[in-house]
Amino acid sequence: MTTTPAAPGHTPVSVASPARPAILGGAPAVTLDQTAANRWPICTPEDEAAVLRVLRAGEWGVSKETAALEDDYRKWLGVRFAVAHNNATGAILAGLHALGVSHGDEVIVPSATWWSSVLPVVHLGAVPVFAELEDHSLGLDPEDVERRITPRTKAIVVVHLFGLPSRMDELLALARRHNLAVLEDASHAHGAMYKGRPVGTLALDLGPKGASVFSMQGNKLCPTAEGGILLTNDPAIWENTLRWGHYERLLDLDSPNKYFAATGFGFKFRMSPLSAALARTQLARLTPRNTARNDNCVYLSRRLETLGCFNTFLSPPGIERVYFEYLIRYDESKTGLPIKDLSKALQAEGAMVGAPRYPLLHQQPFFTKGVWAKVGRVPPPHPVYDPAALPLTTRGNGSLLKLPSFPNAERALLDQYFDAFRKVLAHKDALPRSA
Ligand SMILES: Cc1ncc(COP(=O)(O)O)c(C=O)c1O
Structure with missing residues (x-):
């Protein structure tokens, strides 16, 4: 196990095999076919x-x-x-x-x-x-x-x-x-x-x-x-x-x-x-299919949590969550690598990661331009929707990464995902930064 040097104020990220990231010319970590692993819905x-x-x-x-x-x-x-x-x-x-x-x-x-x-x-x-x-x-x-x-x-x-x-x-x-x-x-x-x-x-x-x-x-x-x-x-x-x-x-x-x-x-x-x-x-078929997703997402989550910069939203005591979608929270302050650049580097590895699918509603023109009140014939008083409102939601949403929810994946694919994250983070200081 090696530890990459941390930028001042950042937590070191543990790594075992810091091969070169694909975005810097190395071989991608995720090579297994992902079509069957992520096929949904399933028709029998x-x-x-x-x-x-x-x-x-x-x-x-x-x-x-x-x-x-x-x-x-x-x-x-x-x-x-x-x-x-x-x-x-x-x-x-x-x-x-x-x-x-x-x-x-x-x-x-x-x-x-x-x-x-x-x-x-x-x-x-x-x-x-x-x-x-x-x-x-x-x-x-x-x-x-x-x-x-x-x-x-x-x-x-x-x-x-x-x-x-x-x-x-x-x-x-x-x-x-x-x-x-x-x-x-x-x-x-x-x-x-x-x-x-x-x-x-x-x-x-x-x-x-x-x-x-x-x-x-x-x-x-x-x-x-x-x-x-x-x-x-x-x-x-x-x-x-x-x-x-x-x-x-x-x-x-x-x-x-x-x-x-x-x-x-x-x-x-x-x-x-x-x-x-x-x-x-x-x-x-809901229960066995939920179990398969949960097993996969929990397995990968536990591995990702060891990297020290992710909250994977594992179920707290008393709660049994399910994985309609699999999102994790990235703490940029632990690594100094902006989420956009992490995401790009992971995509280069072949990992299907991205931003959450839902744009924040209070920032949409339907609300900010006042269209909502006309469409709904809503009687006044009408609030003005400020896109800068809800700072915690905005910040929180911006720190989420969406992964596939792996309804049919084998462990080997999940391990490749983990390798992609580990490798990219091991080289975090060398990765390209977007403007
Ligand atoms: C949270 C939430 N509520 C409601 C709906 C509406 O469901 P439907 O597409 O069946 O109208 C969706 C659809 O994706 C949803 O994600």
């Missing part, structure tokens, strides 16, 4: 048979397959109601409506997430209020959320980003204290556990103020050919969700909501039965 004969069965039955619109998928989710998670949607974006819109979000309300949301967690707020005429992410779970920081609560705050959208459960105890406690609703966006987190309970069930503790959503879009942990699902334990939320986008189910209700059976509330959000069939076979 069971998936094909399930889709064919529905196709041949001619159930292309309304089908018992959709109800069967809802049952599968209800049983898996132990919840009362599940409503399959054509995607999670629609399920989030329906869920926020069902939780009572409406014109002029404020909803506290993260900025580092896919836009679907946030833009439905605008379409209900409400105001997204961005709060900071906390460092360890990349979820909403409960202390910052509490600071942003005003008399107009109606709800919080909590996202378990990349499969890392947010700090739900603290977030639910403050929701109770301030009488707020919580929409738990578990789109990235099928199978993750928080203190012994599956994520996607935690907000439901709030009864009439809690709902959760999973996406089943084609690259999620339980993928299908587009789909989402809303879960709740509250009968009123369930009915309001049906009224919003599932007119065909209203006649069966034993409540005034059946009056709207001829129209619903103007949306048609039901899932294709072909997608439902595929989602069922995919859900049946």
